[in-house]
Amino acid sequence: MTINRREPLPSDVEIDILYCGVCHSDLHSARNEWGMTTYPVVPGHEILGRVTRVGNKVSKVKVGDTAAVGCLVDSCRTCSSCTNNLEQFCLGGPVFSYGGPDKHSGGMTHGGYSEKIVCDEAFTLKVPSILDPACAAPLLCAGITTYSPLRKWGASKGKKVGIVGLGGLGHMGVKFAHTLGAHTVLFTTSESKVADGKRLGADEVVISKNADAMAKHAGSFDLILDTVSADHDLNAYLALLKLDASLVVVGAPSNPQLVSVFSLLMPRRNLAGSLIGGIAETQQMLDFCGKHNIACDIELIRIQQINEAFERMLKSDVKYRFVIDMASLKA
Numbered sequence: 540m541t542i543n544r545r546e547p548l549p550s551d552v553e554i555d556i557l558y559c560g561v562c563h564s565d566l567h568s569a570r571n572e573w574g575m576t577t578y579p580v581v582p583g584h585e586i587l588g589r590v591t592r593v594g595n596k597v598s599k600v601k602v603g604d605t606a607a608v609g610c611l612v613d614s615c616r617t618c619s620s621c622t623n624n625l626e627q628f629c630l631g632g633p634v635f636s637y638g639g640p641d642k643h644s645g646g647m648t649h650g651g652y653s654e655k656i657v658c659d660e661a662f663t664l665k666v667p668s669i670l671d672p673a674c675a676a677p678l679l680c681a682g683i684t685t686y687s688p689l690r691k692w693g694a695s696k697g698k699k700v701g702i703v704g705l706g707g708l709g710h711m712g713v714k715f716a717h718t719l720g721a722h723t724v725l726f727t728t729s730e731s732k733v734a735d736g737k738r739l740g741a742d743e744v745v746i747s748k749n750a751d752a753m754a755k756h757a758g759s760f761d762l763i764l765d766t767v768s769a770d771h772d773l774n775a776y777l778a779l780l781k782l783d784a785s786l787v788v789v790g791a792p793s794n795p796q797l798v799s800v801f802s803l804l805m806p807r808r809n810l811a812g813s814l815i816g817g818i819a820e821t822q823q824m825l826d827f828c829g830k831h832n833i834a835c836d837i838e839l840i841r842i843q844q845i846n847e848a849f850e851r852m853l854k855s856d857v858k859y860r861f862v863i864d865m866a867s868l869k870a
């Protein structure tokens with residue numbers, strides 16, 4: 540379909556999209572699994588491309604630069620969340636890159652499964668040139684969504700940190716927890732991912748379907764980050780936390796998940812959630828990736844393969860993020 544992008548305003552950047560990552564949220568949205576999709580929806584919020592035009596007030600990037608756009612394209616910029624660099628929690632409602640009310644067109648925003656995007660420079664990001672651009676694109680969601688809670692809840696040397704699920708988010712969680720110096724344990728349902736888990740930085744890999752293997756870790760974790768996209772037992776992970784430790788959920792299954800309060804009471808434990816990250820922290824994450832030469836493990840696809848990619852993602856059969864080569868749109 541043809542979508543309209545606005546003519547660049549003075550603070551706007553127009554980007555010719557080269558690569559767009561395929562997040563499980565794209566699948567949830569395309570199939571209306573969260574019950575809030577407005578059709579037609581154009582998914583994609585791991586966007587990387589080349590700047591083609593800039594408004595006359597833009598100073599962050601220039602024509603020809605590589606630039607990226609993540610899950611956010613605007614916010615009110617004045618509320619307490621926005622002024623604290625937490626635009627994702629804007630009290631006026633953050634403007635997501637797709638499927639949200641577009642302040643300019645009056646319609647809905649459309650994401651990165653497209654040729655171009657126009658975005659205010661305040662919501663564009665700079666990607667370190669050392670990183671391969673196709674492998675860097677998914678950092679814009681999978682990267683920041685795992686980096687932000689690992690930093691906030693203090694993943695570091697001397698801490699035992701679990702990552703649940705080795706998908707797009709999970710494989711970045713393993714890389715970041717390892718690079719931050721934590722003793723990193725991957726929980727996976729897929730026996731075939733054990734070797735990859737270790738290669739990506741896990742000190743230990745636990746097959747979560749094995750109750751005995753799980754029980755060996757009871758009461759031992761400082762932090763567990765849960766990236767699972769489907770129904771699963773949160774109590775099994777709460778049982779692995781120490782006193783005052785936290786299970787932080789970033790995966791977003793469409794159904795409510797059952798939590799026994801006894802998993803929280805004895806001993807005292809925390810259950811929390813986290814949503815992507817603010818723009819400043821996203822830039823900090825990209826710079827961290829540049830410094831440590833971290834990017835995503837990807838499978839490059841053509842847009843014509845997107846339905847097949849969604850089906851493989853549902854089977855947890857992705858190594859470990861699909862990225863669309865957007866040149867295929869014009870092929």
Ligand code: NAP
Pocket residue numbers: 561562563564565567680681684703704705706707708709726727728729732766767768769770771788789790791792813814815852853855856857859
């Ligand atoms: P993904 O690549 O499909 O990875 C999800 C992983 O979860 C799978 O690889 C699999 O890992 C595990 N899994 C899948 N089904 C399972 C089941 N029934 N039981 C146990 N484990 C299962 O997805 P993703 O792109 O990383 O996204 C993960 C979730 O995070 C999605 O719900 C997405 O919408 C959400 N998300 C949230 C945010 C946020 O800001 N909070 C941002 C982005 C995405 P194993 O094979 O290793 O078991």
Ligand code: ZN
Pocket residue numbers: 562563564565584680681
């Ligand atoms: Zn995402």
Ligand code: ZN
Pocket residue numbers: 614615616617618619620621622628629630631632
């Ligand atoms: Zn705000």
